[in-house]
Amino acid sequence: MLRKLSLAIAVSCASSAMAGAADMPLPTRTGLVSVYQEAVNNNADLAAARASYDAQKEIVPQARAGLLPNISGGADINDTRTSIDQPSAVISRSGTVYRATLSQPIFRADRWFQLKAAKDVNEQAILQLSATEQNLILQSAEDYFAVLRAQDNLASTKAEEAAFKRQLDQANERFDVGLSDKTDVLQAQASYDTARASRIVAKRQVDDAFQALITLTNRDYNSIEGIVHTLPVLAPTPNDAKAWVDTATQQNLNLLASNYAVSAAEETLRQRKAGHAPTVDAVAQYEKGDNDSLGFTNPNYTGQSFHGSVEQRTIGLQVNIPIYSGGLTSSQVREAYARLGQSEQQREGLRRQVVENTRNLHRAVNTDVEQVQARKQSIISNQSALEATEIGYQVGTRNIVDVLDAQRQLYASVRDYNNTRYDYILDNLRLKQAAGTLSPGDLQDLSRFLKADYNPDKDFLPPDLAKEAAKNFERPTER
Template identity: 55%
Template sequence: MFLVKYLFGLCLVIMMVAGTVSAEQNNKRADLITVYQQAIVNDAKLSAARHEYMALRETVPQARAGLLPALSIGGSLESVRLAMEEPEFSRARSQSVFHADINQPLFRLDRWLQLDAAQASTARAELELRAKEQGMILGAAQAYLDTLRALDSLAASRAEEAALKRQQEQAQGRLVHGASSITDVLDARAAYDTANANRKLAERKVDDAFEALVRLTNHEYSSIEGIDHHLPVQAPTPNNAKFWVGKALQQNLSLLASNFAVVAAERTNQQQKAGFAPTLDMVASYRKGDNDGFGYSNPAGVGAPEYRGDVSRNSIGLQLNIPLYSGGMTRSKVRESTERLAQSEDQRDDRRREVVQNTRNFHRAINSDVEQVAARRQSILSSQSSLLATVRGRELGSRSLMDVLNAERQLYGAVREYNNARYDYVFNTLSLKQVAGVLNAADLTSLTMFMNKGYDPDRDFLPPRLAVLSW
């Protein structure tokens, strides 16, 4: 009996522990590195890009095969019936032939150029894949930051809704005691209803943001770690746009890929022009079979004894081919490849201009974000002081309820702008590194030093010294 109770109790403990572990896994809090790592493994677009690259790599051995020997072997087995009228004669027999052929290209200019074009295209595809993998760092960070934006915006909306609810209740209480008018009550109710609608919209945006994380990582999360308000907000180092533009022109992966695209187009154009050149191959063959298979049939009655043995034949030689006219196909392909070359050069030039523009824009954006974060933080302080003064003025009769409501909305608007400025700074910093070609996973790791593992949006959407918003 004791053993039964012991085993029953042990099973209960195991079930409780398993339930606790399962609950912890279901409620696992996402962090930035985990989101990135799972995105690298599970993102369908990146996986498709890897498969595309692996497929494009095969164009090199395919092009090289055109320069290597081609060897083939085969055979044939036939049943032949021979009939003659004068003199009357009929015979049936089987014939078999074995053959081996080899073809070695000696001069194939078009195939050499095709190989060069394939190698350049593969190099371009590799750089494009690396650019997509680098873009995944930014994509994971953007999805994570968008989720934090939504959570902080929801926290501000909840706080604003609660504050306006208090104003509505106070206006209703003043109306009962004759210290307020019905207009104040209606104004307070309208402000609260608007805040309530905004809060519901913010909740939907939070759900949308988490769904974006699910699509990216193929994992579901109920919460994420936040970014601490002590994150340093500094100008890029060095704070020189020309430096970053120069680095981008040298290391931007998409721009480097476009350079190889031009090289591939040049080789393809030369390959098509080589269609006018002669070709020279060495060919060799070996044949062995019975005499009928080679057409040496010598039946009885013709005047010579019949030979039924095997016959073999060897040959080796050079095969020269000089193209003269192909219906205009070669000239058409040359014109097409010439236009493709011009297209790739224009695309490279456009990409270079885009890289320069984006580099300068992100550099300016970071410097603006540094100023914005400081200004928005100060705006919160000013809005808090303004709200406090307006509330006191309302108590003294020098301010109206509408003034108080406007001050409340202004305060929480400043809160949202402050958080947006913080996340803009982080995203623009990573974007500048990406366009310069220096972004890597270590940049995400450095951000984790400023992550708040116990992040609670309703508590941490404001800096600690500015967290008290009600009086």
């Protein structure tokens, strides 16, 4: 009796271990949106970015303070002893003076430009924080689907191991009855051992993927919801690279932040140039103390001074004209010119990178759309080829090496199909991030295609593949 080692049989063998647990309740599975919400609440990188923004936004009130009134108060306590030779005498004077000073900048061009630069830096910080928050959306999806990718890879590797085990058992049976030599057994054993080693590595990769999810959210996970095979695989809308590039140059958050970086550098240059300009401040001062401390002299009586408390009030303008500061201002102007050039070139480099990434990701999504269908058909074709090779082996026209190679190609096509599915999902999200349109709503849309009772050992392939492969294999024999 002919015993086929088709994909359907291998999958059945790989998932048979689950049959005993069929009556057990399924573990609670976490969805994509829940993972993202946990990341928003617990991600350390996002918390650090928010703290950095909270610190950086204080630059605006600090710069504004340079244009607002400054009020200060103080006191002087003095004890002065003066010795006179002719006539010999010692004069002691002591007292306390209290003063309050109000200073209001009237013309401070440098501080005004400093405030404008601070506002631009604040806007840049807001956009950088938004870019970090947007990147967390993508990172949540990448880590989430990395787990599903690893689980599907493990499931296909387990199915491959089961298929090679059946091939090894069949080779041993054929050797026992004299239908094959020892070489066939050794070839099958080597393939089985390799598949077993691959399954061990795949298991570790699943654990590593879960660990990355734990690091992202600071929460343990036992299982997560899987993506169904009915997820629409469609070209991006609009399917026009130029339209995506135009959107990216207008909405990419990092590119918008770089615009504010240039504006801030321009205002800083104006601030440095204003270091050559005069400054004008209005100053009002009030002083009160005893006459010994203030040294007030009665103008009607030369050489006489008042005793007791004295008050003084002063209001005036202070004008300062910079003449020479050792070349400091000129040096700061040259530095600001260089910083402006640096920020402009960084913006241009980022713009080119955004354009490149957007075009590449647009091509990648379209390629993924074609590849998903091609990879799916490749599984059907490889399964049919495997079954045909098995028949050839049974009748002696093929050897066991052909069968083992066909099996490896089949499971390689399975992994390629699943990898392409996840590449399609993530490339779509990356394209939206490059265009600046990625939002939590995109994760909500994906969550509609998540399956709460997803079982990788049974669901790593579309349910129709085994049926289609069987049809393709039987059709030639009917003729």
